[in-house]
Amino acid sequence: MQRQKIELYAERTFSRKLSDTFDFLSENGKVLFKFLAYLLLPVSAVQALGMNFYAGDVISIIDNINATDHADFIMHAIIGYAILMLSIMTGAVLSSSLVYGLVRLYGKRQERLQGITMSEMRPVLLTNIWRTVKMGIVIAIIMTMVITLLAVAAVGLGEVAGLGNGAAVLTVFIGIIAVFACGIPLALTLPIYLIEDDSTLWESLTKAFRLGFKTWGGIFGVLFVIGFIVQFIQGVSTMPLYIMLIFKGVLLSSDGAATMVTSPAYTFGMYLFGVVQAFGMYVGYTIIYVATAILYGHAAEKTDGVSVERDVDNFEQMGDDNDDDMALFDSPKP
Incomplete structure (x- = not known):
């Protein structure tokens, strides 16, 4: 039995926003x-490499804190x-491009996301x-402009009012x-821009603020709950990677255990768990993106x-696309 389609544009209660988010994820989980x-797996593979380089060199710097030359470690850590x-x-x-693209195609395709291929997804992506x-x-x-203005305002207010650091802290x-x-409200900007066909960048920003402030509490509440999940x-x-990093940091100073935590097998294990950590991060992002799309639709x-307006437009389009059968009006009366 096919599930009922999740309409993007619908008014929802708080619980329905959450349930529609996870219903969409459940229905389209395989896709x-x-x-x-x-x-994202290729990206996760590179990300894990960078994470291991960075974390490993930071641990080495801490372990050799009394050394006079950390140039090589610092350079590797920066890279x-x-x-x-x-x-x-x-x-x-x-x-984000993938998830919002799939949400958009889900609403447009008769078969939803069933049977969708990368060739079909590529132009949207x-x-x-x-x-x-x-x-x-x-x-x-x-x-950047906002942060700069805050800094200038904090310094200027402190000098003018003569309140010093107190004014700066209050301003910040x-x-x-x-x-x-x-x-x-700014959280709605990207789904508007990526889901709506005719939305420009600045229209998406202004629309996000207009819609977002009117539904501020609902957006905050749903994202707060989703954030915990x-x-x-x-x-x-992330836990397996962090456990291995902690063990490496603790055991690196021990002569007997240092060989184990610097061995190729241990390093490769850290790399694999780094890939898991990175991919898990993007799985989490996916939940947030779907929830934000649902929030925008609400x-x-x-x-x-929006749904009423589109129904009216579709009705007018149906009338324009279907010619009247004039033979019905020209047929002789009985």
Whole structure:
């Protein structure tokens, strides 16, 4: 028996937002996992390499804290950290582009996501990747400007008011609250931009704020609950790697155990658990992206009545596409 289709644009209670999120994940779990494995496992493999380089060199620096020359360790750690950050950014772009693309196709395809192939997904994925990169650059610029303005305001207020550090702390505190309040609606920006065909970047930003502030509490509540679930999943996937890192840090100073934690087998085990940790992180991201798409659908329906508007447009389109059979009107009366 086929499940009832999950409509994106629908008003939902708090519990239904959560249930629709996990119903979508349950219905399309195999498709999501297949595409995640195809796109994110290679990224996870590189990310684990960077993580091991970075963590291993940091442990070595701490273990040899009294040494006079840490140049090699520091250089390796910087390279590892750069690989790690680039991998995370790449993975975030790919995972968000994939999930929102699948949500979009789920609503458009008669058979939903059943039988979807990478060739069918590729055009949507490439478009979403480019849009995600553009959105990321714009948001990074905006955040840089906000942080700069906060710093300037804190220093300026302190000098003008003569309150010194107290004014600076107060200004930064108020700024953090304002950024947090605006950051909740901002979560809707990417699903709007990637799901809606005709939405421009700036329209997506303004629409996200308009819809987000009207449904602020619901967005915060759902993401708060989802955040706990995601943290648990990511914690489980991260635990084996962290245990091995702790053992390496503790045992590295022991002459007898140092050989074991520096052996190729131990290093390879850390690498495999690093891949698990990275992939688990992207699985967690997937849950957040689906939840955010559901939140956007609720906000758009509650505020703009999108489904009603689309039903009217579809009705008019059906009338325009179907010619009247004039023979019915020209037939002779009995």
